[in-house]
Amino acid sequence: MLLAIAAFVAVGPRPALLALVWLAVVTPRVAAIDIAEHRIPDRLVLPGYPIALTAAGAGAATGGTAIPGAVALATGYGLLLLLLHVAGGMGLGDVKLAPVLGLAAAAASPSAGVAAPLLAFLAGGVVAVAALVRSGPGARIPFGPAMLLGAWGAVLLG
Numbered sequence: 001m002l003l004a005i006a007a008f009v010a011v012g013p014r015p016a017l018l019a020l021v022w023l024a025v026v027t028p029r030v031a032a033i034d035i036a037e038h039r040i041p042d043r044l045v046l047p048g049y050p051i052a053l054t055a056a057g058a059g060a061a062t063g064g065t066a067i068p069g070a071v072a073l074a075t076g077y078g079l080l081l082l083l084l085h086v087a088g089g090m091g092l093g094d095v096k097l098a099p100v101l102g103l104a105a106a107a108a109s110p111s112a113g114v115a116a117p118l119l120a121f122l123a124g125g126v127v128a129v130a131a132l133v134r135s136g137p138g139a140r141i142p143f144g145p146a147m148l149l150g151a152w153g154a155v156l157l158g
Helices: 002-011 016-037 048-061 067-086 092-108 110-135 144-157
Strands: none
Touching: 002 016, 002 144, 016 048, 016 092, 016 144, 048 067, 048 092, 067 092, 067 110, 092 110, 092 144, 110 144
């Protein structure tokens, strides 16, 4: 509930709010499941695609972020994580979550769409260093919470 209120304060009654309210609803569950089980369920992520795309499209129609730019940012985020998955360092749940977060953030503003992955990797890097110090090489960290933090940070600070 607090995230939805924060989203309303950050973007106001704009179409991007649709995607951000959805994100506010799923954020706690996605983070908790990823921390506990190192997976991100499709049933939580996949409904976000049409919601975020609708929000971005409606925003573009009302003078917000251009839809091609929002889709390009979301696609770039997803492709980056797909490359990391192929290299062996990222789960498929993270790969599926990235475009939704990129699209939702870009619907709020182009700068949030750019900042979301940057903040996610910054937060994930801090957690990774702590995990390596604590557990040594081979430590696994859930990246979903860092991705969510990056998206929310980008939207709320941008």
